[in-house]
Amino acid sequence: xxxxxxxxxxxxxxxxxxxxxxxxxxxxxxxxxxxxxxxxxxxxxxxxxxxxxxxxxxxxxxxxxxxxxxxxxxxxxxxxxxxxxxxxxxxxxxxxxxxxxxxxxxxxxxxxxxxxxxxxxxxxxxxxxxxxxxxxxxxxxxx
Amino acid sequence: xxxxxxxxxxxxxxxxxxxxxxxxxxxxxxxxxxxxxxxxxxxxxxxxxxxxxxxxxxxxxxxxxxxxxxxxxxxxxxxxxxxxxxxxxxxxxxxxxxxxxxxxxxxxxxxxxxxxxxxxxxxxxxxxxxxxxxxxxxxxxxxxxxxxxxxxxxxxxxxxxxxxxxxxxxxxxxxxx
Amino acid sequence: xxxxxxxxxxxxxxxxxxxxxxxxxxxxxxxxxxxxxxxxxxxxxxxxxxxxxxxxxxxxxxxxxxxxxxxxxxxxxxxxxxxxxxxxxxxxxxxxxxxxxxxxxxxxxxxxxxxxxxxxxxxxxxxxxxxxxxxxxxxxxxxxxxxxxxxxxxxxxxxxxxxxxxxxxxxxxxxxxxxxxxxxxxxxxxxxxxxxxxxxxxxxxxxxxxxxxxxxxxxxxxxxxxxxxxxxxxxxxxxxxxxxxxxxxxxxxxxxxxxxxxxxxxxxxxxxxxxxxxxxxxxxxxxxxxxxxxxxxxxxxxxxxxxxxxxxxxxxxxxxxxxxxxxxxxxxxxxxxxxxxxxxxxxxxxxxxxxxxxxxxxxxxxxxxxxxxxxxxxxxxxxxxxxxxxxxxxxxxxxxxxxxxxxxxxxxxxxxxxxx
Numbered sequence: 001x002x003x004x005x006x007x008x009x010x011x012x013x014x015x016x017x018x019x020x021x022x023x024x025x026x027x028x029x030x031x032x033x034x035x036x037x038x039x040x041x042x043x044x045x046x047x048x049x050x051x052x053x054x055x056x057x058x059x060x061x062x063x064x065x066x067x068x069x070x071x072x073x074x075x076x077x078x079x080x081x082x083x084x085x086x087x088x089x090x091x092x093x094x095x096x097x098x099x100x101x102x103x104x105x106x107x108x109x110x111x112x113x114x115x116x117x118x119x120x121x122x123x124x125x126x127x128x129x130x131x132x133x134x135x136x137x138x139x140x141x142x143x
Numbered sequence: 144x145x146x147x148x149x150x151x152x153x154x155x156x157x158x159x160x161x162x163x164x165x166x167x168x169x170x171x172x173x174x175x176x177x178x179x180x181x182x183x184x185x186x187x188x189x190x191x192x193x194x195x196x197x198x199x200x201x202x203x204x205x206x207x208x209x210x211x212x213x214x215x216x217x218x219x220x221x222x223x224x225x226x227x228x229x230x231x232x233x234x235x236x237x238x239x240x241x242x243x244x245x246x247x248x249x250x251x252x253x254x255x256x257x258x259x260x261x262x263x264x265x266x267x268x269x270x271x272x273x274x275x276x277x278x279x280x281x282x283x284x285x286x287x288x289x290x291x292x293x294x295x296x297x298x299x300x301x302x303x304x305x306x307x308x309x310x311x312x313x314x315x316x317x318x319x320x
Numbered sequence: 321x322x323x324x325x326x327x328x329x330x331x332x333x334x335x336x337x338x339x340x341x342x343x344x345x346x347x348x349x350x351x352x353x354x355x356x357x358x359x360x361x362x363x364x365x366x367x368x369x370x371x372x373x374x375x376x377x378x379x380x381x382x383x384x385x386x387x388x389x390x391x392x393x394x395x396x397x398x399x400x401x402x403x404x405x406x407x408x409x410x411x412x413x414x415x416x417x418x419x420x421x422x423x424x425x426x427x428x429x430x431x432x433x434x435x436x437x438x439x440x441x442x443x444x445x446x447x448x449x450x451x452x453x454x455x456x457x458x459x460x461x462x463x464x465x466x467x468x469x470x471x472x473x474x475x476x477x478x479x480x481x482x483x484x485x486x487x488x489x490x491x492x493x494x495x496x497x498x499x500x501x502x503x504x505x506x507x508x509x510x511x512x513x514x515x516x517x518x519x520x521x522x523x524x525x526x527x528x529x530x531x532x533x534x535x536x537x538x539x540x541x542x543x544x545x546x547x548x549x550x551x552x553x554x555x556x557x558x559x560x561x562x563x564x565x566x567x568x569x570x571x572x573x574x575x576x577x578x579x580x581x582x583x584x585x586x587x588x589x590x591x592x593x594x595x596x597x598x599x600x601x602x603x604x605x606x607x608x609x610x611x612x613x614x615x616x617x618x619x620x621x622x623x624x625x626x627x628x629x630x631x632x633x634x635x636x637x638x639x640x641x642x643x644x645x646x647x648x649x650x651x652x653x654x655x656x657x658x659x660x661x662x663x664x665x666x667x668x669x670x671x672x673x674x675x676x677x678x679x680x681x682x683x684x685x686x687x688x689x690x691x692x693x694x695x696x697x698x699x700x701x702x703x704x705x706x707x708x709x710x711x712x713x714x715x716x717x718x719x720x721x722x723x724x725x726x727x728x729x730x731x732x733x734x735x736x737x738x739x740x
Contacts, residue, residue, distance in 0.1 A: 065375075222653065
């Protein structure tokens, strides 16, 4: 199934924090503000996963957030891509061997792109989103 | 109030149940100006009286309760700030009580300082302490139904995770064990 | 004594006309997950219960199993917005426990970076608060202005967030002569803008109508619920670690806690007072940074420059220490106990400011409307917050699920209603 043309015009993004320290979350919002301004590309934060094309996930997954993350992933309609922002979501980062942490995000949902950094710069986050969507187009199928 | 005045106030109310552990000063800045911290030990039954004495004299601010698991007993440090509002005259006061492991209970302070509820709920779920008379003893940070007490050193659950200290230098004494 | 105690009735005022609204933990806005359960009587909130813990990572548990340098980098990532506050308090605690001196130049550099962080954090909060009110223009303007201090932080420390500046016994990087002009440029930029910001936030009719009288917290409530930081200061409580227990370069200055009285207003603890306190603190921080840059003492940066020597000194250290810092949200408190011969800290206890302000949310919410929930929740500047779908259960048993976007729409409609 080819991606609809609207993907090139507008990309709606839903952000979920699974126990992160907020550093990556702030850089995601900074990406929307006039210095980096993703809205000129049509990338916008939406308030519900049901309207989202890309899920931006941050944080090491804490035990209570695991089921919520799975549910959000299932609620997002296809075609979708999951982009992990930050070192703790990619590999656990500095948070390892704790009783309340389940693991990096790819233990819970399939991931299309990782943006490492603690926190990554807003330009890197935009790059990650673009790469995830390019991967979707190249695959030609929904993830 | 200075450290000396606080110590005098507690001694006056509680007599020789109060024992001084430490009264320190830390110096900062180019002027080496000092700030004070006072640590005092009390028996567990007298803690409520001591805090009541402080509340009568001033408005202590309860910061947090930290704990120290020592095998047969559990030491609790109640950290307060006393004397805020005046330049450089605040004292960080620590009231230390010891609880035996087989009877981890202590009266609550929420009747004197309602703001202590958060830290008492945390102490209840992380150490397993019963705060007698607490208005709400549900878990605060851990999911409901959790049975382990993560900050104790004797619970089996805390031994599930092996220590992960990265040694940059080999230490004979430790690694030889 | 009775006027210092308040009756915290966390039981729901159950009656036939109230219904329960659980909100959280997942939400599309910028804050961490947290669960609220509101008891509503029509549009009025009559009861609230708060359940945090969705971002609980077991940091103290992990920290007590690593050596102190690893714990330092772990503490930096407790919060990404006030990312230097935890290392500043932790290094103080360990230095007090181990008896390690800090050279004066290092103390001043720590103070400068700490105050720069306060500027960026308060501007961040102001923008987020405006967004919750529906004032997106102000969000974008404020965050654009904030980029200047982020640039300065990057030029001085190497990163926008998580600067890794403090180390036990000093700081890791210097502020050399050739970079001082960058700092002065940024400070002049902000001094020129301050009056505009005060006008935009405090003399704007719609902001005034949405924030005055909303989420009030009285002086007695703030004291008895052990509130800290701007949350307490907005209620008139003159409590500030930089004033009461001066540390680092603050020991050479006389800092005054800022309350709404500095703006000529009687404190009520409402959201408008919070805006006053935070914006005036930005001005205070700029003055502090200027003073520190003028008298920056020369000298070494670390008292124990070589890392293996530092690790050895820490391993042999024995004692207890307390470290405190006035973070943008309030007092950060670290307690640490070290034993000789063991690398890991035996006891490490962290008290972040939002844990102290958690209980002050309850009287702030009570009596206000559902449409005010976003701005009251954001007003204490939580490092964990709320809001996803509001699940309304009607008396007849029908369930409707409303989205956060709907709650924000309610909030914005209220703005139009009262300003129209």
